[in-house]
Amino acid sequence: MSLSPMMQQYHQAKEAAGDALLLFRMGDFYEMFHQDAKDAAELLGITLTRRDKGDPERGIEPTPMAGFPHHQLDQYLARIVRAGRRAAICDQMEDPKQAKGIVRREVTRIVSPGTLTEDGLLDPKSSNFLAAVVPAGEWIGLAWVDVSTGRFTATALAADRLADQVVRIAPSECLLSSELTEPVDLPERCTRTTRPGWAFGQQVATEALKKLLGVKSLDGFGFDEDNERHALAIRAAGAIVDYLQETQRSQLGHIDRLLPFENESTLQIDAATWRSLEIAHTLRDGRREGALLGVIDRTVTSTGARLLAEWLRGPLTDAPRINARLDAVAELVDHASLTDAVRERLRAVYDIERLVSRVTTGRASPRDLSCVGRTLAGLPTLKAKLSGRSSERLTQIEQRIDLCPELRAKLEAALEEDCPPKAADGGFVRAGYLADLDECRELMTGGKQWIAKYQAEQVEATGIPSMKVGFNKVFGYYLEVTHAQRDKIPDNFIRKQTLKNAERYITPELKEYEEKVLSAEERVKEIELRVFGELCELVVEAGRRLLSTAAALAELDVLAGLADLARSRAYTRPTMVDAPVLDVAEGRHPVLDVMQPEGQFVPNGVSCAARPDDPEALLNADNVVKGETGKAKGEGSDPAPSLLLITGPNMAGKSTYIRQTALITLLAQIGSFVPAKSATIGVADRLFARVGASDELSRGQSTFMVEMTETARILNTATRRSLVVLDEIGRGTSTYDGLSLAWAITECLHNDIGCRALFATHYHELTDLANQLPGVANRSVAVHEHQGDVVFLHQIVEGAADKSYGIHVARLAGVPRGVNQRAEEILALLESQHDNSSELHTLESSPTLSTPTSKPTAAPRAASDNLQLQLFDAYEHPVVDKLRRVEIDGTTPLDALLLLREWKESLGG
Structure with a gap:
């Protein structure tokens, strides 16, 4: 079956479109054919029809066809792109009324998820x-x-x-x-x-x-x-x-x-950390609300919101640059009226970045140009507000704001206040801007007035009161007379069209004025489109100046938003230093602090510092900070630990505590004030967070495999300047395997890396490391017990926890009462067995060259303090003897792991 000229045109366009859905403009519709039509019907929920009957005798099936009205293009494009598909737009390149033969069509654009501009x-x-x-x-x-x-x-x-x-x-x-x-x-x-x-x-x-x-x-x-x-x-x-x-x-x-x-100039955050800390989106449903970005975003412009997200993607690692931002935020915090005035002015600013993009690519509208002009109109006042500021950053922003006075004057003179969304609609050029345009408009108005006058004259001359002047696109202007009055028609009336109840006529005078009016209308459209093109060219010429101004306004919006956040949420300015220290007093989780009812969140402090490279300089190191005991440096205080082991019940706040520490550091390094009473923060080069459980079954990786892979990444790439927060490492395998790994990982963080680290764990055995490693300290979550009830105080205190309260948490979660009662019976049995067991033994930590050779000996812990299975509560065993006798200087974490595995296998797995 031979193809029609139009379908030949379609197939040529489809070849150019490739795998994209071809949206083929036919009059007032975009149509799709063949497989594209089938795909579109399923994807867009539109009706699948057929273009022809095919040729059954020759085995040719009907041509599938589907389409939608052209004015719904954006709506359907959004659905195509959200589905991950591409769409090729094939438009009519000429007016069908003026086309000689088939209308010329071309693929004007291929829309894909990464190329959107609307x-x-x-x-x-x-x-x-x-x-x-x-x-x-x-x-x-x-x-x-x-x-x-x-x-x-x-x-x-x-x-x-x-x-x-x-x-x-x-x-x-x-x-x-x-x-x-x-x-x-x-x-x-x-x-x-x-x-x-x-x-x-x-x-x-x-x-x-x-x-x-x-x-x-x-x-x-x-x-x-x-x-x-x-x-x-x-x-x-x-x-x-x-x-x-x-x-x-x-x-x-x-x-x-x-x-x-430049990777080295920004805080490196790996994929697992980005997800675990819910920086841009929540883990559960991928929403912005409930994530850090959604909580701290106080921007009032689209460009500012995008810039804030960019700052979170690449926090700074240069203390002077961070402090320059902090200086600007501090000045805005101190001058509330200035901040309010700036934010009010910024609310009137349009998205210059995307407006310039649409103008440059030829997809702008008169309304877009009007938005550019309105934005420029508000800049002088905004620029004046920033004049004479003490912050170097605010001064630089003021200098980067280009008022573009020539462009503004041109746009204001040319454009009406309310412009249409399409240039073809016309009516957007202001009266008085062009004399020839005003003349054409006057002729249009005058011609219509003449037609009304002409109708009245003809009614009076003919004595036909029902005569009226009408217009349609086919016949133009005409005089309509009913059949009952046609005997009164003068000789100069020329019959044009016969209707059921009337006749339509034209006269030489009416035709002459019609041509004047219609030519004036066409001339008006032509002039307005020319003016639109000239204005677009002016915007393109000023494009770089406009984009530079947009960048300055975006930064101002972010800084003013951070100042508003700091003022409304009682944030404080962090002291940023190069030394790898972390000293936060009464810190709060920035998300939970907002989402929980006022006054319910319990603040907690943290104090730690990376271990010095020279162990002998430990007590005299520059990175020693004030500890949580309140003693200042030089008052005999111990140096801050590098690694904090946090123990305590589930739901008590361990994960919240370590996450808030990471998020406070992150906020500080983008130049924001932080939710704390005070904070001294050493700039981190890398931020790692291994929090929560996840799996990647599609890649054949279990939860535990993912956990170990992410942990390996930390141990292999963290430096002394990094900040590491870990939650429940080793819980995805057997008790002995998990505990052994957690023990060795803790030693590696302390001995080999020496970075600031917070490790929340239920392995209470690890708390013995505080007695063996000089940079390890125990912290726990305070719990109050009264007559069988447990109250989680959510307060981090010194020392280790001795219980996990897992059965209590299970009861709160709604686990059946019978299950909880049975669990309590089993727990009591296990505790009694531990009470009757032999003396517990403690594994000495594996040292490295950077660890002092003499360590305090760990005191045995009472059996009654251990409610979980202990690592070394077993009877005498040859492998345990090996562990005891192993040479301290020759032992590595791997050695310990191998011995532990041998012991486990000897016990039957």
Whole structure:
């Protein structure tokens, strides 16, 4: 069956669209055919019909067809993109009334999850990144761009860091080479788009970038083409440019620079930590509300909200830069009226980043231009508010705000207050802006008045009171007379159309004025579209100035928001130092502090410091901070421990305590005040949090395997300047295995790494390490018992806990009474067995070269204090003897683990 010219046109467009759903414009509808129609019907919930009857005799099935009205395009695009699909928009490129033959159609744009620019398809508070990955052995090139704002970044990083960076930027779409043989770890919600291998080639990528950025060399952006690592970043960035040119089919002038991402200048946060601390989204349902970002976001602009999220993705590791931000926040906190005035002005600011993007790519509307003008109109007052400020950062922001007076004057003079959403609608150019436009409008108005006057004259001349002048698109203006009055029609009336009850006529005079009016209307549209194009060009020319101003306003919004947060929630300014210390008084969890009723959250302090490299300098080290005993440095106080072991019941607040410590550090390093009475925080280079249980069954990894993998990552990459928080390590295996691992991990953190660490655990046996390792201290959650009832005080105190109160927690959770009673009977039996057991033994810690050679001997703990299975409560055994006799200087954590395994196997597993 031969194809019609239109269907031939469709197949040509489909070939250009590739795997994207082709939305083929036919009049007032976008139509889809064949498999696209079937996919769309299922995906969009629209009716599947057929275009023809096919040819049953030749075995040709009817052509499937589905469509939707053209004005619902954004609505359906959103659903297509949310499903991870791409859509190719094939538009009519000429007016059907003026077309000679079939209307010319072209694919004007391919929409994908990573290339959205429309406000209706984007979250105003979140960036929408398109990424590209280029694996090359131990290193990976990574680039990402937000097409809606023009922000373009590239870097090369170690292969094992890819997942960490990707989870933070959370790209909607990622480009991968079709030649890849190894899988690339990407988030589940990220759409994978395969591109030809040549698009990632060094030469192709370099030339594409140079052409886009209008430069002869990329050195000015910090990328050396001869550097192997930089070359990887360039290849990834070039692949993005190639993809955008293919899909956007428009100018990309708003993407005018490529920013290098420097890993060393930001706090490194791995993927597990990002999820565990619920920094951007909650673990349970992935929502912003309830996560750290949702709680601290007091911004009033979309650009500010996106910048705050960016600051959380890359907290600073440079104390002077952090303090510069803190200085600005402090000034805004101290001047409440200034902060309120700034925030009020910022509420009138529109999203300049995305407005400039739409103008540059040719997708703007008169309303977008009006928003640019309104934003510029409010800048002089805002700029004046920042004049003469003491904070260097606020002064810099004031200097970066470009008023663009010429552009503002032009937009205000040209545009009406209320502009339409489409240029084709017309009526957006202000009266008095152009004389020839005013003349055409006058003619339109005058012509319509003449027609009304002409109708009255003809009624009087003919004596036909029911005569009226009408208009339609086919016949233009006409005089309509009923059949009952047609004998009164003058000779100069020319019959145009016969209706059931009337006749329609035209006259030479009516036709002449019709042509004047219609030509005036066409002329008005033509002039307004020309004015619109000229204004867009002015915005494009001022694009870099506008984007620089938008960046300054976004930073001001973030700083003012942080000041409002600090003032309303009683946050305090942290003292930022280079020494790896952590001393927080009455700290609060920033999320729970907001979500719990006022006054219910119990604040807690923390004091720890990394162990000095020289053990002999321990007592004289610069990183000794004031301890929780209240004694200041120099008053005979002991140095702050490097590792805190936190024991206590479930639900008592151990996890909250260690998480709040990590989040307070994170907040401080983005330049925010923190929820505490006071805080001295040493800048961390890496933040690790192993909190909660999870599995990755699709990859064949159990909960315990994931836990050990994440723990291995910490032990292999943490440094002395890092902050590590751990929760219940080793609970996913047998008691002896888990305890052995937890013991060895604690020793490694203390002896080999020496970083600040908080370890919440139910392995009470670990508390013996406080007697053996000089940098380990015990903390526990206070509990009050009265007549069988238990009250969790949520207060962290010195010393170790002696009970877990698991049965009490089970009762609170609703476990049946019979189960709880039986558990109490078993617990009593186990306790009695421990009371009758032989003397408990204690495993001495495994030392390293950095550990002092002499350690205090651990005092045996009473059997009645141990309600869990003890590691060394067994009878005499040869392996236990080996453990006792092992040479201290020759023992490693691995040695201890191997001996423990041998002992376990000898006991029958």
